Amino acid sequence: xxxxxxxxxxxxxxxxxxxxxxxxxxxxxxxxxxxxxxxxxxxxxxxxxxxxxxxxxxxxxxxxxxxxxxxxxxxxxxxxxxxxxxxxxxxxxxxxxxxxxxxxxxxxxxxxxxxxxxxxxxxxxxxxxxxxxxxxxxxxxxxxxxxxxxxxxxxxxxxxxxxxxxxxxxxxxxxxxxxxxxxxxxxxxxxxxxxxxxxxxxxxxxxxxxxxxxxxxxxxxxxxxxxxxxxxxxxxxxxxxxxxxxxxxxxxxxxxxxxxxxxxxxxxxxxxxxxxxxxxxxxxxxxxxxxxxxxxxxxxxxxxxxxxxxxxxx
Ligand SMILES: NC(=O)c1ccc[n+]([C@@H]2O[C@H](COP(=O)([O-])OP(=O)(O)OC[C@H]3O[C@@H](n4cnc5c(N)ncnc54)[C@H](O)[C@@H]3O)[C@@H](O)[C@H]2O)c1
Numbered sequence: 001x002x003x004x005x006x007x008x009x010x011x012x013x014x015x016x017x018x019x020x021x022x023x024x025x026x027x028x029x030x031x032x033x034x035x036x037x038x039x040x041x042x043x044x045x046x047x048x049x050x051x052x053x054x055x056x057x058x059x060x061x062x063x064x065x066x067x068x069x070x071x072x073x074x075x076x077x078x079x080x081x082x083x084x085x086x087x088x089x090x091x092x093x094x095x096x097x098x099x100x101x102x103x104x105x106x107x108x109x110x111x112x113x114x115x116x117x118x119x120x121x122x123x124x125x126x127x128x129x130x131x132x133x134x135x136x137x138x139x140x141x142x143x144x145x146x147x148x149x150x151x152x153x154x155x156x157x158x159x160x161x162x163x164x165x166x167x168x169x170x171x172x173x174x175x176x177x178x179x180x181x182x183x184x185x186x187x188x189x190x191x192x193x194x195x196x197x198x199x200x201x202x203x204x205x206x207x208x209x210x211x212x213x214x215x216x217x218x219x220x221x222x223x224x225x226x227x228x229x230x231x232x233x234x235x236x237x238x239x240x241x242x243x244x245x246x247x248x249x250x251x252x253x254x255x256x257x258x259x260x261x262x263x264x265x266x267x268x269x270x271x272x273x274x275x276x277x278x279x280x281x282x283x284x285x286x287x288x289x290x291x292x293x294x295x296x297x298x299x300x301x302x303x304x305x306x307x308x309x310x311x312x313x314x
Contacts, residue, residue: 002025002064003062004062005059006067007030007068009033009039020275024279053080056081057080062086074090075100078090078094083107085113088104094299102296115289115292116277117294117295123277125265126265129246130227141232146214151217152220157196160309162186162200162216179206180206188200225240226241244262247263
């Protein structure tokens, strides 16, 4: 079994630790917070627990490191782990600058290590079904795609709605369209915490002429988790708030009277699939560098959208 260490055992980190404990050998748990360490020691008695990341890096038996700390710390921890020769799974977004993710990706390729960002939605069976539908040509040519990620609550203060919410939709939009945007624009406003945009609207245009849009907000009466793809023959929607019908395909493009159908979507937990995928890459199955190269496009686009947000706000 793969020997795994995890740094960051907060709200989300606990979910990762639960999965990796079931799928691999969780040998080290690291967090700077005393309470998190005490809880981890109780939940995973066979793992060693530390507040010092160097302890993890110094252990030659550790093959892979999972990074689930606050976003501004992740690039540095991921870089140190790669430099120490460990495969790395790093939560989303893996870095806050295009240049940082490029550097991590280069380091991973140079040392032939896996670097996988935690783009959870890409492992969602509903998103995989949507991709299958798009790639099959069933929708005709894709004209535009848009994402809605709105909610009321979980107000963040150390990252804005673009970085916190937008990374999910952006990873899916780029996965579906398979192009790098040539034009990006973002508008947003910080209503609750100074300098932290709670509401962001993003526009992206791609070389083929396809368009994409994202509405991101934690200041909204609706809870929406939806990706809509409009093709020149049919349209498809992935709606993660639906319990049963995660995917709906609208058969007729020109009138409202065409057939509508919802294909069956597997119900495996996306996080479980994501962790399994990482372990397969570590075991040498599949392209070890694809996920990191895809992450470059995501972080680069986020970086450009952030620059646009600041320009418009200035
Ligand atoms: N994929 C998803 O759907 C999803 C959902 C939520 C969060 N996340 C991501 O997970 C990451 C963590 O988010 P969270 O909500 O668990 O945050 P959190 O603040 O609850 O937990 C972060 C933990 O990291 C620890 N920490 C901070 N700096 C450290 C350091 N240098 N060394 C060791 N430990 C350190 C903190 O003590 C804390 O326990 C973020 O990147 C976030 O974007 C992903």
